[in-house]
Amino acid sequence: MWVSRRAAAVPGSVFSLMDAAKSRARARGLEVIDLSIGSSDLNPPDAVLEALRDATRDPGTYRYPLFSHTAPLREAAAAYLGRRFGVTVDAASEVLPLIGAQEGLAHLLLAVTDPGDAVLLPDPCYPPYLGAVAVAGAQAVPLPLLPERGFLPDLDAVPEGMRPRVLLLNYPNNPTSAVADVAFFHRAAAWCRARGVLLVHDHPYAELTFGEYRAPSALEAGLDGVIELHSLSKTHHMGGFRVGFAVGDAGVIAALARVKGAVDFHPYLGIQRAAALALGLPDAVGRVGAAAFEARRDALVPALRELGWEVQTPQASMYAWARVPGLTDSVAFAVRAAEETGVAVSPGRAFGERGEGFVRFALVQPPEVLREAARRLAGVAVAGREAQPR
Numbered sequence: 001m002w003v004s005r006r007a008a009a010v011p012g013s014v015f016s017l018m019d020a021a022k023s024r025a026r027a028r029g030l031e032v033i034d035l036s037i038g039s040s041d042l043n044p045p046d047a048v049l050e051a052l053r054d055a056t057r058d059p060g061t062y063r064y065p066l067f068s069h070t071a072p073l074r075e076a077a078a079a080y081l082g083r084r085f086g087v088t089v090d091a092a093s094e095v096l097p098l099i100g101a102q103e104g105l106a107h108l109l110l111a112v113t114d115p116g117d118a119v120l121l122p123d124p125c126y127p128p129y130l131g132a133v134a135v136a137g138a139q140a141v142p143l144p145l146l147p148e149r150g151f152l153p154d155l156d157a158v159p160e161g162m163r164p165r166v167l168l169l170n171y172p173n174n175p176t177s178a179v180a181d182v183a184f185f186h187r188a189a190a191w192c193r194a195r196g197v198l199l200v201h202d203h204p205y206a207e208l209t210f211g212e213y214r215a216p217s218a219l220e221a222g223l224d225g226v227i228e229l230h231s232l233s234k235t236h237h238m239g240g241f242r243v244g245f246a247v248g249d250a251g252v253i254a255a256l257a258r259v260k261g262a263v264d265f266h267p268y269l270g271i272q273r274a275a276a277l278a279l280g281l282p283d284a285v286g287r288v289g290a291a292a293f294e295a296r297r298d299a300l301v302p303a304l305r306e307l308g309w310e311v312q313t314p315q316a317s318m319y320a321w322a323r324v325p326g327l328t329d330s331v332a333f334a335v336r337a338a339e340e341t342g343v344a345v346s347p348g349r350a351f352g353e354r355g356e357g358f359v360r361f362a363l364v365q366p367p368e369v370l371r372e373a374a375r376r377l378a379g380v381a382v383a384g385r386e387a388q389p390r
């Protein structure tokens with residue numbers, strides 16, 4: 001069967017290897033602790049579920065959701081950005097509902113790049129970024145995220161002559177859990193404006209922050225030449241609802257709406273109502289979920305350090321990113337760990353070359369389960385069996 005170059009260029013995922021390893025562990029009678037997927041295990045707030053339930057009984061929600069029907073969600077998004085980040089946006093021209101941030105990014109790249117254009121993206125990164133770049137026929141240019149730079153990219157290292165179309169950033173970051181301050185976004189936006197590059201900030205972990213820390217928005221550096229992707233998946237535990245929004249530069253939002261108009265409709269109106277309600281909830285509601293992830297962080301990070309693994313204390317996100325001394329093949333290690341102990345983690349290599357030597361833990365289990373996972377991992381050899389003396 002003929003497959004397009006575009007389809008063939010989408011990188012495969014190591015997660016199928018992990019699935020097979022988890023199945024083998026189950027076949028051996030092990031109870032699997034799956035920390036490999038960043039899907040929140042918490043429930044959306046009750047009021048959000050009620051709003052969706054009510055909407056399903058309203059025949060007014062059964063039709064195609066036209067752009068004009070998205071006004072309540074766009075207005076709720078604008079109000080949230082004003083309240084939370086002090087950013088003023090026009091709900092009519094600067095906000096667009098998405099079927100999740102992942103959908104939004106893929107279509108955004110179709111709207112702002114031409115085949116062969118360079119897209120600067122972090123290494124390591126959320127793997128679908130590479131798929132989105134491939135689908136657009138663009139060229140991924142990895143920017144190393146190194147621990148010694150706080151996992152922030154060095155924009156000065158980008159060759160002067162390079163003319164990228166897009167700089168893609170994500171803080172709080174998946175997989176490293178690093179955060180960026182508002183000064184960083186000002187520098188990144190200035191760098192982009194000086195070169196005519198679109199700054200795209202993927203911001204699904206905006207509210208999964210710990211202690212006093214609050215994540216800034218890239219839009220605090222201005223909307224001109226900046227787009228931010230928001231999602232309800234992590235902040236309100238609504239990953240299955242598939243809803244988020246793009247916000248920023250009106251010209252880019254219009255181009256994204258044009259591309260999306262050719263391929264999809266807006267989310268189901270009931271989901272839009274639930275999302276609008278979620279965005280208007282008092283911040284204290286979101287803090288409850290964030291506090292649960294913080295307690296998990298506090299359980300896992302010290303347990304990993306006891307294993308001798310190097311891990312910074314995350315201030316945000318739902319991940320711990322651990323460097324395992326001596327690890328050179330994180331994929332083989334993760335497969336071995338899943339098979340031998342039933343603990344499934346993500347190999348750092350799955351997120352890019354600079355992820356090698358690391359593993360990512362998604363904090364999607366209660367604290368005692370995370371401690372148990374660390375205990376089980378203590379018995380897994382870091383180097384492969386093939387490297388052990390016979």
Ligand SMILES: Cc1ncc(COP(=O)(O)O)c(C=O)c1O
Nearest residue numbers: 038100101102126174231233244
């Ligand atoms: C950095 C990043 N962007 C986007 C997504 C997906 O967001 P959504 O569910 O809104 O498509 C994820 C999910 O893990 C993510 O980690």
